[in-house]
Amino acid sequence: MASDDDETAVYEVLLKIGAAFRGLDATGVEDLYFEDADWTNAFGTTLRGNTAIAGYLRDLFADEHFAAGVPVRPPEASVRFLGDDVAVAKTYLERAGQQTSTGETLPVRRNHSLKVLRKEGGTWRIVSDLYMDARDDSTL
Secondary structure, eight states: OOOHHHHHHHHHHHHHHHHHHHHTOOTTGGGGEEEEEEEEOTTOOEEESHHHHHHHHHHHHHOHHHHTOEESSOOEEEEEESSSSEEEEEEEEEEESOBOTTSOBOSOEEEEEEEEEEEETTEEEEEEEEEEEOOSOOOO
């Protein structure tokens, strides 16, 4: 299975994407995703390709309503290797103060993501990224 170096490299990708969201700076995000990566946010916006993902995040981070939010505490992450060159990562983040597009402040946003990473040419990058918000209601 994966080596300690692979585990470190995957967590470095997670730290870099987390730092981009925390610092509202998409610099270098394009390099974290494959050229044909897919990305879906908690509202159903779906993008394809590292260039489109980085461009969307640049615009998102520049949006005053999104930028009003701040992380409540450090994010949580876990990684599961499915082979020598594929890993699945789950992350969880709480963000307070984020606003809707009309400026209404949201309650603390509890956001999960599921990322599929692949190692190619010795480098780990994200091939698929899916975000969802936890809700207080339930189906049971």
